[in-house]
Amino acid sequence: MNLNDKVGSLKGIGPKKAENLSKNNIDTLEDLLYLFPRKYEDRRQETRIADLQPSKEYLICGKVLSRRYAGNPYKKNTPLTLLVSDETGTIEILFFNGRYIANLFNVNQDYSFYGRVSENFDRKQMIHPEFHRIGDPNDIRGIIPIYPQINGISQNELRKIQLQLQELYPQVEEWLPEEIVSENRLASPSYAIENIHFPKDGKQVLKSKFRLIFDELLTLETGLFYIKNETRKDTGGIVIDAACADEFAKDLPFELTEGQKSVWNDMQKDLAAEKVMNRLIQGDVGSGKTVIAEMAMFAAAKNGYQSVMMAPTEILAKQHLQSLSADFEKYGIAVGLLCSSMKTSEKRETLQQLATGEIQILVGTHAVIQPDVKFKNLGMVITDEQHRFGVNQRSLLSKKGENPNVLVMTATPIPRTLAVIIYGDLDISQIRTMPRGRQPIKTLQADMENRNRVYDFVKKQLKEKKQAYVVAPLIGESDKIDAKSAEELHKELSQKFKGYQVALIHGAMKQEEKDFIMSEFSDGHIDVLVSTVVIEVGINVPNATVMVIENCERFGLAQLHQLRGRVGRGSDQSYCFLICHNETDVAKERNRIMCESNDGFEIAEADLRLRGPGELFGTRQHGLPEMHISDLVRHADVLEKAKNTAKAIIDRDPNLQAQKFAKLKNRIRKMFGEDIKLEL
Incomplete structure (x- = not known):
């Protein structure tokens, strides 16, 4: 068995499963080794039923006292309830697809169950836990890896596949020079791979994760430093004497x-x-x-x-x-x-x-x-x-x-x-400074009771010959999402603001149509523009002084701030109203930050804390490679170490020509792929 062997060479992986793995960029056994668990379940110790707490996950063992259906037992999705006991108490185990599950349980037989505990009318309950008959070889005890979901392959199958790969661990060689390994106190790659998949305790997970996160971030940072160097080296830039621009600056009206x-x-x-x-x-x-x-x-x-x-x-x-x-x-x-x-x-x-x-x-x-x-x-x-x-x-x-x-x-x-x-x-x-005379936008939140008052205020602004934006999260009505749509808002506001021009714009329109509507709004021929987030990057309309955002709870902080930035372009006082239809704790926090701050950098930091970088920026659109184990925010301390090491490497060897960096060079090639052409 070799790292470069195809996944189809493993027992239990046929053509269909190999195809599903390939869709997740897993083609070789080495790719499989680098499919890391997304979390772990601690099944080292059983917990007594009397000691179970709601909203936590536990491993329990007990005897099935009874099984009953809630409805017609011949229907495939009729719920099945088991009553399970140990010497300290009882718990209900609920399966919704009861007909398929029922034959796997015998009354008076002992089983293990692992799942989240909930309460139902003061009765402890587990819904769809993982289960095994006591003595079953698959009833593994220990710290259990849980992998990212792959279509057609269960967690049990993924764990069995990873167990087959254990003989490959010695083939995972050290690829960093000794001085970098010792300076950063890194575990060996083979230790990291073995203990990321099947750790014995939490310390092993931490040591393994540190090594693998460091590896990924070092590869990323070295690649980026290399690109930065490439864009600058041997490129005699065009020298421009910029002092002449002082003449232009002096003529500005500000x-x-x-x-x-x-x-x-x-x-x-x-x-x-x-x-x-x-x-x-x-x-x-x-x-x-x-x-x-x-x-x-x-x-x-x-x-x-x-x-x-x-x-x-x-x-x-x-x-x-x-x-x-x-x-x-x-x-x-x-x-x-x-x-x-x-x-x-x-x-x-x-x-x-x-x-x-x-x-x-x-x-x-x-x-x-x-x-x-x-x-x-x-x-x-x-x-x-x-x-x-x-x-x-x-x-x-x-x-x-x-x-x-x-x-x-x-x-x-x-x-x-x-x-x-x-x-x-x-x-x-x-x-980080704004031009003189620019008034901060007043941001106010409103609930559904005060919604009409918001639109009364908009009407006052329209009477003063100002313009307004109204933003909705959806284009049309949806059965699945309970939120205002731009289309229904357009109908409602056309009635509410009779005598004013109310227009609709959204992302599904043709570009020419969108450009025409925006142009009409810019020229003052449209009074109220009802829109989706298509106006997030928009034009400068100094006469627009009101932004109303419906279902503000459905937008991220950075997006709310970008939308708010459509107004406040002139010298008049501008306003942003956040109408909340479903006030969750996160929505309350977002609204509080928006009402207290107009500083985009403060807001971006807050959004990062609330959501994390992947959701905030969608790193793929920036040409950045996809990260498998590292998180650019949560692992900021490791990122700093990796960045300093990467800079030292590139300063010493800008083209990564030394033999000791050959494997790092290959990793950079593999990580960046076609996203960024590296002439390494």
Whole structure:
């Protein structure tokens, strides 16, 4: 038996099970070894029935005193109830698919049961526990691994499969240099694999987990440091004298905030260096990121270079075109647009003017990364709302020039600890100050009793010629989810706000239709826009002063904050109402944080605590590999150790050419796969 053997070579795995394993990226015996338990059940000791506490899991042993059906015993899903006793008391064991289970139990026979205890009218109860006849070889005692669910393969079968692999443990070799192992006091890989699957006690689990989590995070961090190095080494960046942008800043109708000045200072140093700039600007909606981007594009144009700015939606690209054209017109800087809805003749003309250098700044959607887009002298690449683009798209855009400087802007506030990982190839700047005169948005929560009062307030705002957004979690009505839909809200509010234009927008509409509605709202022809989260990344409508979020309990904190950021774009006081239909403890906590804070970074930290990174960011969309055992937040201490070790490795051997790093190099290749092309 070898690590590279196919899973089908094992006893008990036929073609169907092998196919199901393959769907979970498990093809070899080594892949199976790295299918880690998601939790453990402690079945080392039996608990007496008298000592059972509700809401906890226990192993009990007892005699079946009786069995009875609650209904017709010939129906397959008729519940079966067993009364089980030991010397201290009795407990009910309930199975809903009684007909199939009944024949497995004999009255007066002893069985073991493992499951969660509940109470039903003061009677102790276990529902669908795992069970075995006493003396059955499958009645294993000890710390039992529970694996991620795989279709067609039970937990018992997965444990039997893992038992077959025990002879492979000696083949799991050490792959890290001795100095890294001893410095971090790591267990050997074979010890870690053996004791992650079949530990004897909690200490063995902790030692094994530490090693395996460290391995995964070290591979991730070394890969990201390698990529960061690759984007910078031997790439004589385009040097831009950014001092000329002071002229542009002086002509602005406002003074830059301290946060903007600090970020611009970072960028001036980047642009003056001979290395390519790769910088991420994080800043709340309305913090003034676009002005910094304009200064960078102005400096590039004055130094004889072109700039390109990629936006996630066509309407946002058009809004950038309008503001950039207005701001740059008096300096004689030409701005062009490229998006998929343009006529062929318009596209041809834009591409021609781009190739000759007549267009100095190009704004567009994904259309700007198409092969036929050629620049004369590209020096600055800017992506707006980065969380809509993957690493590869950013890379394609950069390849439009000879090592152009790169600026990424995002309004998604990400805690710095995570930003360092998600944007591992970028330097990070944060704007944490808001422009003068910008009033904080007043956020208020309302229950169903006060819902009508919220819409009375909206009506007052409409009478003052203001506009409003109303957001719902669903497009249409659902039998499964008890929540307001955008469609039913649109009908309700069209009646409530007669005499005003109420429109509906959602993600299932065609892009042209969405763009038209947003454009009408932006131009003031629509008073109330009923929407799903499709407006989360939207356009700037300074006249919109009210945001109403229905079923706010169905949204995460970061999402609520992003939605709130659609208002408060002008100098008028803006409001956000959170209407809660089902007030859970988590919903109360979210609402409290939203009402107390307008700071996106504080909110992101809180959301991270409430939800964790996977759900918050969906790491796959950032081009990050999938983690099997580590958690970027819960294992922050191990992450810090792994990051420091990875940095030391790359500083010592930037190309991982030393023989002692050969296995690490292979692990990086395997982890990143096709997500990020590593020329290792």
